[in-house]
Amino acid sequence: MTRTPAPGARAHLDLDPQVVRRARSLARRAGRPVVRLAQEHTTVSVERATLRLAGLAGADHERVPWVNHLVAGVRDQVGLEGGVTTPVHDALARGEAPDLLTLAQKAAAGAVTFRVPEGKDRTAAQRLARRAVTQGMTRIDRQRAARERLIAKVGDAPARPWVYLIVATGDIYEDMPQAQAAARGGADVIAVIRSTGQSLLDYVPEGATREGYAGTYATQENFRLMRAALDETSKELGRYVRLTNYASGLCMPEIATLAGLERLDMMLNDSMYGILFRDINPIRTFVDQRFSRQVHARAGIIINTGEDNYLTTADAVEAAHTVTVSQLLNEYFAKEAGLEDWQLGLGHAFEINPDLPDSFRMELAHAMLARDLFPRAPLKWMPPTKHMTGDVFRGYLLDGFFNLVGGLTDQGILLVGMMTEAVVTPFLSDRDLALQNVRYALEAGRGLREDFRPPPDGFVQTRARQVLSEAVDLLDRIVDDTLLDAIADGTFGLMKRPADAGKGLDGVIRKGPDYDNPAMTLLEEGATR
Known part of the structure; x- marks a missing residue:
């Protein structure tokens, strides 16, 4: 669905358009070498995703997916430099097996x-492969x-921001x-948050799962079950309820592909999150994220990026400009992969220490900056987490301030904050109270953005311009030093992640x-950039 939310009447910061253009130009220059790097490489997960599009599903008795067996078999014998689909479909054409599933089973047995x-x-072989992938x-x-x-x-949903709430029991049936x-x-x-540690599994679990820890495994069957349940509720409520995963x-x-096959609507998909916070190799991440975003573009899925995480490890005032830099890079990588403005849920967060003087005014300035820089993107606005102390009354108040800023600055996707953050996994009653908080803040202040105008050259405008200026300076350095070196130096979230580790x-x-991948070819052909 290519709906671009209308910005409506709201305050603006009067940013210098030349500075904004320079920021985007620098982001493109910093990102292009990374895109070229992604275009020059493939990964085992890209090849497995391609076989999933060709129809291969299921797992062995030890729950190892057949796509893993088949890709490993091809890699061991002839390598993956030419892609997996040509050797696989050549084997089918030669009669090694009647179908992909049988071929994978024989590959697992070394037969x-x-x-x-x-x-x-x-x-x-390539004609046969393209025909199979086209079906997916x-x-x-x-x-x-x-x-x-x-x-x-x-x-x-009648109006934005869309209210975004996390469910995470570990059991899909709960x-x-x-x-x-x-x-x-x-x-x-x-949003069905994933089981802890799934991001580090080099395979996708199979089937409906009931044993996740602090979340539920992302599987194709879990996607199907939850989508069907929310479709029922959408009809009951008279509004489409969107589904998110990671x-x-x-x-x-692979997970992006399964999301497209099972009609998820949003996916957490950040260009650097896995590098910084899961220590996944940078090249692996950039190759995988480009393919996944091409799939999201094709599927009409809105991505949510993860800039909020930087502010949980770095100071939210001093590092505010790194969020802006990452947003600009995420925008470039997303659009290069074919995503449109309405699909860019660029992330930021309400994470300044509330004990600081003028903390609310700075949060307001940062939120307005994101909205002015990306006027046609929905934006993903994240609640306070780092400075939630276990005092549920104070936490509930902070969440109310967060919700007020979300409505005032016309955020597109507002993640519901919980007053029990950092205390327990929220109960249904906690969620109900949190939703009441959201409803009050949004309804009571619905027209406030029509009345609010920050004074020219006042605190809010000055702070926003300062952050943008610092972002431009950082992008200048990244262009000179390369993005991979900046990541290795700990520029984002204070995490140092070298490209060769x-x-x-x-x-x-x-x-x-001679590399050939029909999925990449079809995605490139369908891209609009």
Whole structure:
């Protein structure tokens, strides 16, 4: 659905348009070498995602996915420099197996021989591969159309910001009724947070799961079950309830693909989060995120980026400009991959120490800066977490201030803050109180942004311009030193992550001259940039 939310009447900061243009120009210059690097490489997860689009699903008795077995079999015998689909579909054409599933099973047993075909055999294998992958792309296209039909039939959320609420029990069968209850309480977006550590698994678990820790495993079946449950509730409530999960970690491309196949609506998908906070190799991450964002563009999925996380490890005042830099880089990488403005849920957060004088005014300035820099993007506004102390009354007040800023500055996606943050996993009663807080702040202050105008050259405007100026200076340095070096130096979130280290590096493959991937070809053909 290509709806661009109308900004409506709101205050502006009178930013210097030349400074804004320079910031975007520098972000493009900093990002281009990374895009070239991504185009020159593939990963085991990209190749597995391609086989999933071709129809391969399921896992063995030890729950190791068949795509992992098949990609490993091809890599061991002929390498992945030319891509996985040509050797695989050549094997099918030669009669090694009647279908992908049987071929994967034989590969797991070491009972199949792969080769890199040439001439007519190569052409035939690639034609067969494209036909198979096209079926997966067609299913994603149909799911996008189904979303648009359902929204047209039952209606959409009436106004922004969309109220975004997390469900995380570990058990998909507990998550579903909790999600439905949250939607009935006013949530517009349900996020099923992932089980702790799933981002570091180099495989996607299979089937419906009931044993997640501090979250529920992201699996295709869990996606299907939750989407069906929310479809029922959407019809009951007369508004489409959106579903979110996490396309991040070592299986980012695969989870993005499964999200498209099962009609998720939003995905957490940040260009640097996995590098900084999960120590995943930078090259692996940038290759995987480009493919995943191309899938999201095709599927009509809104991405949510993770700049809020920087402010949990770095000071929210001193590091405010790093959030802006990351937003500009995320915007460039997203648009290069084919995403449109309405799909850019760029992240930022309400994380300044509330004991600081003028903390609320600075939060307001930062939120207005993000809105003015990205006027057509929905934006993902995150609640206070770092300075939640366990005092639930103080926390509830902080969340109220956060909600007020969200409405005042026209944020597009407002994550519901919990007064029990950092104390317990929230109960349903906590969520109900949090939703009441949101409703009061948004309804009571609904027209406030029409009345509020920061004075020219006053505190809010001055602070916003300072942050933007610092962001431009940092982008200038990144262009000179390269983005990979900036990440290695701890520029973002104070995390130092060198390009030649980190988890998943062994899953990165430089493409050979004959590399072929029909999924990449189809995604490039469908991109609008």
